[in-house]
Amino acid sequence: MSDDLRITTQAFTLNKDAVVMDKAVETLYKPVFASSDNTVDLNLMNLGNNVSIKITDRQNNTYLDQKEHETSINKRFDVSSLPAGIYTMSINMDGRTFSHDFTK
Incomplete structure (x- = not known):
């Protein structure tokens, strides 16, 4: 299951008589981006993943x-020195990649 903020997964097994649901439910929170002319903001709830x-x-x-390991990542990146x-x-986290395009 997925929405704008998270992806929730639950493993299951199919056998000939039934679908057996795993009790463990995993949630991966998606990053939230905001950009302006000279900055890009990143907010991410990171539950123990290595983040690139x-x-x-x-x-x-x-x-x-750069790599990050914090549980909560709230960063503002100054992109003023980038060419137009x-x-x-x-x-990239937990084998998934999320992208945000911005214009400078």
Whole structure:
């Protein structure tokens, strides 16, 4: 199940007589992005995952590549020094990638 803020998963097993639901439910919170002319804000509830944050341009040049491990990530990135263009902030965590495009 998924909505704008999270992805919830529950494993199950199919056998010939029934569907057996696993008791464990896992929740992965999606990052929330906001951007303006010179900043990109990132807010993320991180439940023990290693998080990779990247900013790249359309030619795949990397301008930021950092790792985070905090439970709650609330950061403002100053992008004022980037040349004019279209960029992507990518968040990789728990094998999933979330992206936010912004124009500088």
